[in-house]
Amino acid sequence: MTQPVIRILDENTANKIAAGEVVERPASVVKELVENALDAYSRNIEVTIADGGVSFIRVADDGVGMSRADAELAILRHATSKIGAAEDLYSVHSLGFRGEALPSIAAVSRFSLTTRPHDADFATYVEVTGGVVSDVREAGGGAGTVVTVADLFFNTPARRKFLKSPATESGHIHDVLGKLALSHPEVSFRLVNNDRLVLATPGQGDxxxxxxxxxxxxxxxxxxxxxxxxxxxxxxxxxxxxxxxxxxxxxxxxxxxxxxxxxxxxxxxxxxxxxxxxxxxxxxxxxxxxxxxxxxxxxxxxxxxxxxxxxxxxxxxxxxxxxxxxxxxxxxxxxxxGAPAFSWPRAEHRHTPAGQQGYAGNSYSPRPDGPAAQQPMWRETPLPFAAAREAIRQEEALAGADAAPLEEEVAPAAAGMSLVPLGQVDECYIVARGEGGGLYIIDQHAAHERILYERLSAASGRIPVQTLLVPVFVDLDPREALLVGENQSVFHDLGFTLEQVGPSAFRITEMPTDVPPGEARDFLHDILVLLEGRASPNAAELRHACLQTAACRAAVKAGDSLSMRQIVALLQELAATSLPYTCPHGRPAIVRFGPDDLAKLFKRT
Missing domain, CATH: 3.30.230.10 (Ribosomal Protein S5; domain 2)
Incomplete structure (x- = not known):
């Protein structure tokens, strides 16, 4: 007789598989537990984590709590108080309703639950290790619920190895809790990370x-x-x-x-x-x-x-x-x-904020062409291209110099050609003629990016820096401040000197050369985004990515008018780079139309 291939999974294995869907990372645990606390009418929720939530998560609330019977049922799969039939799925007002969160979390951690209704004398303590209930007893405890999750994924090491660095996982938890706080401004939230308070909201409904x-x-x-x-x-x-x-x-x-x-x-x-x-x-x-x-x-x-x-x-x-x-x-x-005051409407069973305050802000009328681009620090007054050649000769004559032919002020291209600039199109592209024939179109931003990238890359060790005469002050959110604190050496190597002058305020006294001080905050944020996305930042890759970003932020932009002398200087510097035909991100910097290409365009062949 043929043995059946299909088998029924045991409860523990089924719970671990369910955990794979519900519990992706520590932030998933926090999200599920905090949503349960919100469904329990909590007004104060405190989350405590260590090592990015991998070794320890504690979520404490002052909600309605559970009786012993409910606490024992809550750790079973598909146990829920939110729905009673499939039809209820189409009118769900609660955040949780599947009945999978607690058993899924308990299946892959060392889990404990302490809960007490407000009218009960004692709390109930439930302990689960790897999905197996190890203890249920009466205990002391305040009204509400406290859930502790330790050694997350201790029994599923394959899942654990895919987690990122503690800083990255902490950042995800900060994001999750911050968004939940915005959706429930009437609830006070606190996040304590490695014994440090990093998030706190007033919970006043505003x-x-x-x-x-x-x-x-x-x-x-x-x-x-x-x-x-x-x-x-x-x-x-x-x-x-x-x-x-x-x-x-x-x-x-x-x-x-x-x-x-x-x-x-x-x-x-x-x-x-x-x-x-x-x-x-x-x-x-x-x-x-x-x-x-x-x-x-x-x-x-x-x-x-x-x-x-x-x-x-x-x-x-x-x-x-x-x-x-x-x-x-x-x-x-x-x-x-005079904008009307508003509050987040609660679902039917939720609290209604007692005193919602309105917002009286300043009006903003956007410009149809968007924010003005910052002017390059070295930029001169642009010259009309129709008079560019004569203007350059007049400038040299006034300076007492012999007027050299414009053709001598050319940029030797990488292929051995020399480029004679003709002008600028749409304040974005430089048009030049090749000495051996052909038309060259240069993206001024991509070209300047390549120049700056190679200039910054040429320095060994720390990126070349500029000392700011007037320091730049930036305010970071708690998550960003934590990343800066944990990566001070990284920021130093990337050209930043940051001094913390308040809980979330930093003073920048040094930053990469060529990057305008006005770009300091945005560049800093770019580096933080790069750090957040890496489990263990590779120094070479991170340096390359930051140099790309620095070059991009410091380069001339589309819309910047350039004088003919600036165009000549740009082409000369571009010709001296090792890869003049692409920007550091791989986009084309130069496009060439040879005589044959032009003939085809005009149907001369």
Whole structure:
């Protein structure tokens, strides 16, 4: 008789597989536990972590707590108080409802739960090790629930090796908790990382105060209120003025019916509303809360409930686009100052903030052509190209120099050719004639990037620095400040000297040469993004990436007018580089049209 191939998994193995879907990293554990605390009507939640949450996570709340019977059931799979039938999935108001979080977490850690209802005399203590219940007893404890998770993934080492550095994992936890705090401003949140308080929100129901506590008071002052309703759908929150840019979408929080979600649809609507107001390299800070009927969304499409489906995506897209556009185009100060106060509407069973404060901000009227590009420090007054040759000769004559023929002021190209500059097109491209024939078009930004990159790369050891006569002060959020503190030697090698002068304030006294001081904060953020994405930063790779970024930020931009003398100098320096035909990112810097190519374009062949 043939042995069956199909077998039923034992409960422990099934729990570990379920844990793989629910518990991706320590931040997943924090998210699930904090959402449970919010569903328990908590008003104060404290999260304590060590070693990025791998060795220790503790989530304490002052919610309703559980009886002994409920505590024993809560660690079983599919045990939930949120739904009773499949139909309830289409009207879910709670954050958790699957009944998978606690057993999944307990299956891959050393787990303990202490919980007490407010009207009980004693708490219940439950201990689970690797999915096996080892102790259930009566214990002392305050009202609410405390969950401790130690040695995460101790029994699944293959999962553990894919985790990033403690700093990176701590950063993910900080992001998760920060976004949950923005979705529930009526709840006070605290995050203690390695015995250091790194996040604290007031819990007064004021959304703007929660934003300021996470991103700093300066960020709060640069926000515009959003309040828009149409067709039974409301969009509320805050978006940044185009002058406040961030280096990634981590600064954007999207909330749907009190649930923090990831949504490319909402992100695209936000981007479209900012169309032409932002450079390609920046993202606006945004906190948007979308309120719509529960039966028009499906929250059961992702194991971690981080993504949801909408029944009418086009309707949602229009509402978000119009809401953000209206906030950005408010032209009169009285409109912004008179914006209606709003609060995050709670689901049916949630607390309603007692005192929601409105926001009276300054009006911002965006320019149709976007923010003005910063002028290069070395830039001269541009010369009209029609008179460029004569102007150069006149300048030399006034200086007492013999007027050399313009053809001598050429840049020898890498292929042995010499380039005679002809002019600039669209304040972006340089047009030149090759000595041996042909037409050369040079991307001025890409060319200058290559020049600066090789200049910075030529130095061994620390990147060449400039000492700032007037230090630059930057405010970082707690997560960024932690990264800076843990990577001081890295920042020093990359040309930065940073001194902490407050809980989240830093003074920059040295920074890479050629990078304008006005770019200091953005460049610093670029390095932080690079550090966050690496488990153990490779020094050579990190140096290369930072030199790329430094060259990009210091290079002339599209839209910068150059004089003929500047163009000549640029081409001469480009010719001296080892790879003049591409920028450090691999984009073309020079495109050549030979005589045959031109003949084909004009159909002469």
């Amino acid at each position: 959304v703007l105060a929660a934003i300021a506590s996470l991103y700093g008071p300066k960020a709060g002052a640069e926000l515009l209120p959003v309040s828009h309703e149409e067709e039974g759908l409301a969009v509320r929150g805050y978006v940044a003025k185009p002058t406040l840019l961030k280096s990634s979408r981590q600064w954007q929080t999207f909330i749907v019916n009190a649930r923090v979600v990831s949504s490319r649809l909402i992100a695209k609507a936000l981007d479209n509303a900012y169309h032409s107001l932002l450079p390609k390299s920046g993202y606006p800070l945004a906190v948007l809360n979308i309120i719509l009927p529960a039966d028009t969304v499906d929250v059961n499409v992702h194991p971690q409930k981080s993504e949801i489906k909408f029944s009418d995506e086009s309707k949602l897209f229009r509402a978000v686009y119009r809401a953000v556009s209206a906030a950005l185009t408010a032209a009169r100060p009285e409109e912004a100052a």
